[in-house]
Every structure is written in structure tokens, then in C-alpha cells.
Amino acid sequence: MVITRGCVVTLRYAMSCAGERIEQTEDDEPMLYLHGSGALVPGLELALGGRRAGTRLDLVLEPEEAFGRSDPAKIEYLPRSAFPAGAELELGMQFGAEDEQGNEVAVWITDIDGERVCVNGNHPLVDQTLRFEVEVLAVRPATSAEVEHGHPHEEGQACQEPAADEGACGSHDCGCH
Numbered sequence: 186m187v188i189t190r191g192c193v194v195t196l197r198y199a200m201s202c203a204g205e206r207i208e209q210t211e212d213d214e215p216m217l218y219l220h221g222s223g224a225l226v227p228g229l230e231l232a233l234g235g236r237r238a239g240t241r242l243d244l245v246l247e248p249e250e251a252f253g254r255s256d257p258a259k260i261e262y263l264p265r266s267a268f269p270a271g272a273e274l275e276l277g278m279q280f281g282a283e284d285e286q287g288n289e290v291a292v293w294i295t296d297i298d299g300e301r302v303c304v305n306g307n308h309p310l311v312d313q314t315l316r317f318e319v320e321v322l323a324v325r326p327a328t329s330a331e332v333e334h335g336h337p338h339e340e341g342q343a344c345q346e347p348a349a350d351e352g353a354c355g356s357h358d359c360g361c362h
């Protein structure tokens with residue numbers, strides 16, 4: 186079958202930035218994602234639509250098709266006192282925060298300047314042109330539970346994520362479990 190919305194796709198991929206491989210699936214741990222759920226960067230999901238198992242792709246995605254452009258409005262300096270006392274703050278640390286609409290968003294610490302901490306809602310790979318080498322290993326229809334949850338389940342296994350109304354589900358952005 187071809188990849189359409191509502192398919193669970195198994196793939197192997199490697200992601201490179203400026204010629205350096207920065208992320209890849211292990212041979213024995215391919216990635217599963219639900220097509221159409223927005224789990225992948227837009228350019229990758231778009232390129233995979235209509236493909237079949239066995240397809241290999243070598244894509245170079247502009248920032249607009251990958252993690253987008255840096256948005257200065259998402260960069261904020263907070264006093265260290267805004268964080269829990271004793272919290273160890275490190276560059277690159279990721280955590281969840283609430284945006285002005287009260288939605289859970291991922292933010293990263295990108296600068297620590299004395300008592301001021303830069304909290305950046307831009308993904309670390311923003312503004313980057315990325316290369317994706319992808320191999321589609323399998324395509325199957327999603328189960329009704331997968332469609333309802335918005336993510337795939339490992340073959341023959343129960344859901345590994347709490348239900349959406351219990352909190353954690355949907356907060357992951359990688360599509361893998």
C-alpha cells in the first residue's frame with residue numbers, strides 16, 4: 186500500500202546538518218510514525234506521501250520545510266529566580282512551558298548570562314538546511330486506537346503513552362516511543 190493519511194509507516198532515517206550526521210535510527214530500532222499527524226517535519230512528511238515500502242529518499246530540506254525560521258518573539262530572558270531553587274540549569278536543556286494561549290510548548294535554554302537565563306521557544310535546528318536519508322521499511326493502516334491517540338503503537342503492544350486527557354500524550358514531538 187502507498188503512504189496516505191492514517192497509515193503507520195516504519196522507516197529508517199539519518200538526518201545531517203552541514204555535512205554532519207546528527208541523528209539516525211538504529212538498525213534494530215526503526216522509527217514508527219502516523220502519517221498526517223504532523224510528527225515529522227513538513228517537508229519530510231510531504232515527500233513520503235504516496236510512497237511504498239522499499240522507497241529510499243535522499244532529501245535536502247530548506248528551513249521552511251524543516252524546523253522553520255527563528256522567531257525573535259519566542260526568545261525571552263528570565264531571571265534565574267523564575268526557576269525552582271536548586272534547579273541545575275544548563276545550556277541546551279529542554280523543558281515544557283506554557284505559551285500565552287496556555288498551550289504546552291517545548292523551550293530550550295540557549296544562554297545563561299549571570300542571573301539572566303535565555304529561554305528559547307525556537308527549535309535548536311531552526312534556520313538549518315537539513316539532509317534526510319530515508320528508507321521506507323513498511324506501511325500499514327493505523328488501528329482505530331492509533332488514529333484516536335494520534336500516534337502509532339508497536340506491533341502487538343499496548344499503548345506506551347498515557348491517554349491525552351491524562352497529560353503526557355501529545356507532548357512528544359519526535360513521533361517515536
Ligand SMILES: [Zn+2]
Pocket residue numbers: 330331334336337338344345346
Ligand atoms: Zn496510544
